[in-house]
Amino acid sequence: MSVKVDIRVVGSGSDEHVEEAWDLKERIRKEDGVLKQRRSFFTDAYRRSTVHVAFVDDDLIGLAAARRDGYILFLAVDPEHRGGGLGEQLVARVAEDHATVTCHARTTNENALQFYEHLGFEIKRRIDNYYEDGGDAYYLKLGSDAGITERLSDIIRR
Numbered sequence: 612m613s614v615k616v617d618i619r620v621v622g623s624g625s626d627e628h629v630e631e632a633w634d635l636k637e638r639i640r641k642e643d644g645v646l647k648q649r650r651s652f653f654t655d656a657y658r659r660s661t662v663h664v665a666f667v668d669d670d671l672i673g674l675a676a677a678r679r680d681g682y683i684l685f686l687a688v689d690p691e692h693r694g695g696g697l698g699e700q701l702v703a704r705v706a707e708d709h710a711t712v713t714c715h716a717r718t719t720n721e722n723a724l725q726f727y728e729h730l731g732f733e734i735k736r737r738i739d740n741y742y743e744d745g746g747d748a749y750y751l752k753l754g755s756d757a758g759i760t761e762r763l764s765d766i767i768r769r
Contacts, residue, residue, distance in 0.1 A: 614667050616697060618704065621662040623679075628664050629657050631671035632687075639687050645720055646687060647744060656684045663704045665697055675701035681709030702730055702753075712753040717746050727751050 621627045633653060640646045648656075657676055665673035665688075673688040683705055688698045706712045716723040718737065732751040741748035 616672070616700075617666045618700065619664050619666070620704075621664055623659060623661055626654070626658050628662075628671060629654055632657060632662070632664065632674050632676075632685075635671055635674065635687055635689060636685065639690070642690055643722075645717060645723070646685065647742065648685075649743075653685070660684055661708070663701050665701065667692070673697045673701055675705050677705045677709070677712075681705065681712045683712065683714040686714070698726060699730060706753060714751050715741060715748040716751060717742065718749055719746070724749070 633650065636646045636648070636653060660676040660678055662674055662676040664671055672692045674685060675683055675687075676685040677683050683702070686698065686701060688701070702712065712732075714727070714732070715738070716727060718724075724734075731754045733754055734749045735752050736750050738748045738750060740746075
């Protein structure tokens with residue numbers, strides 16, 4: 612069964628849907644052990660970002676929060692909605708607005724690393740003790756070859 616996903620944009624300076632986004636982030640943190648940001652950091656970063664939020668009916672099921680330079684601060688997809696291309700669509704929306712897209716991912720988060728690699732991101736460097744809890748991260752950058760840009764554009768058109 613196919614579901615209709617509605618992706619909306621929350622502009623910088625707004626806290627529209629921030630509570631639903633926090634709740635999603637916390638569900639993922641509890642289930643997957645990632646997205647461990649403190650509430651004040653998350654809320655402040657959300658408000659400073661352009662956030663692509665995905666809804667099914669009135670339920671927020673995904674988000675991508677990006678800074679003005681194309682750095683993805685948060686990418687989250689509800690576990691029940693993974694595997695259907697929503698994460699790809701959210702990253703594609705960010706890529707549509709930026710010449711480069713970058714992010715960090717925990718070195719231990721194999722699912723995230725495989726996902727980003729699948730989209731064409733490349734590991735640029737490792738940063739030890741990057742996270743507040745002492746976890747290490749990779750800094751990733753979306754490759755600049757035209758095939759990747761075309762592929763992400765195709766994802767948006769779906």
